[in-house]
Amino acid sequence: MDYPSFAYAPNGELWWKLTRTPGKESAYGDERKIAAYLASTKKVGDLVTTRELREQLAPNPETPNTNEHLQRRLRSLRGERDGWLIASKKDDRSLPPEHYRIDKIGWHPGLGDRPPNRQVVSAKTRALVLTRDGSRCQVCGVGDGEPYPENSDRKAVMTVGHIISQHFGGGNDRGNLRTECALCNEQMRSEGTKPESVEEVWSAVRSLSTPNLRRLNEWLAQGRRTRDALDETYDRIRKLRPDDTARVKQDLAKLLGLGPND
Ligand SMILES: [Zn+2]
Incomplete structure (x- = not known):
């Protein structure tokens, strides 16, 4: 079988045939091996069985490749860290036992460092x-x-x-x-x-008023949004009794020379 170039580790071996982490003593992780094997041999919609993985993956010197172990490793590839979507019988009842369907290919060793x-x-x-x-x-x-x-x-x-x-x-x-x-x-x-691109964001920054630019500068310097006198005053108004809030609202509109419905 022909494999894509990303199927091979820098030493020329297939990633899923490695037993040791390149340059280290430790065992090469089964999640990495599974990710490499699936990314190199499957496309979206294809099925894989735990039996196939057991036959294909280099045996792990530290953990026996039992069904339970392989299922756990498959499950941990799903989710935010590695981005794989892998359906099991729990997700799709039409799948036979021990069969998993690849719905999305995520991180694999050929892409570089794992997230x-x-x-x-x-x-x-x-x-x-x-x-x-x-x-x-x-x-x-x-x-x-x-x-x-x-x-x-x-x-x-x-x-x-x-x-x-x-x-x-x-x-x-x-x-x-x-x-x-x-x-x-x-x-x-x-x-x-x-x-977003930095250009888009910068053009939004450029369109802010000077007082807002100063606030933005302060927030970025502090690493979080800081609350100024305006925020504090707004909170104090909201904590008033409803009729008092209404009164402040009315007086403010008057102060600004606005009508009651402006
Ligand atoms: Zn919020």
């Missing part, structure tokens, strides 16, 4: 970040349990997010973490998958 493992932020670090940020979303400014100004039916729930995403090598240290509400966290995640 870093996304570790979870410890409960202690999360609590420290939430306290530091006053349990307030550092992106949109909403506080924990507060209703969103634009949608009062939904109350904000806080989570801890990465300033530089793990995808770009950001760590789990407190300096790279900030409090985000669930809504902003979702947006950051989905935006993170298709980064």
Whole structure:
């Protein structure tokens, strides 16, 4: 069989026939071998069985290639880190036992270094970040349990997010973490998958007013959104009794010379 060039390790061997990590004593990982084997021999829609993997992969000197072991390794290729989509009988009942369907090809050794493992932020670090940020979303400014100004039916729930995403090598240290509400966290995640060009973003920066440029500069310097007198005043107004809020709203409109409906 002819394999694509990415099927071969730098020493000329097929990746999935390696028993040792090139240049090291340690066993070459089965997840890496499976990823290389599938990427080199399958296309989307193809099936693979654990039996086939056991026959094809070089035996692991440290772990026996049992069905359970291979199933676990296949499962851990799925998901954010490596990006594979592999369906099992649990996902598609028409699949026979021990058969897996490749729905999306993800990372494999021929592509270079494996993406870093996304570790979870410890409960202690999360609590420290939430306290530091006053349990307030550092992106949109909403506080924990507060209703969103634009949608009062939904109350904000806080989570801890990465300033530089793990995808770009950001760590789990407190300096790279900030409090985000669930809504902003979702947006950051989905935006993170298709980064914009720096030219597009820079042209948006150039169109900001000078006071906004100063605020933006401060946020970038601090690594998170800081709250200024305007944010604080807005929060204080929202915490007033509803009739008092209405009064401030009216007086402000008057101050600006606007009609009640402007
Ligand atoms: Zn938010």
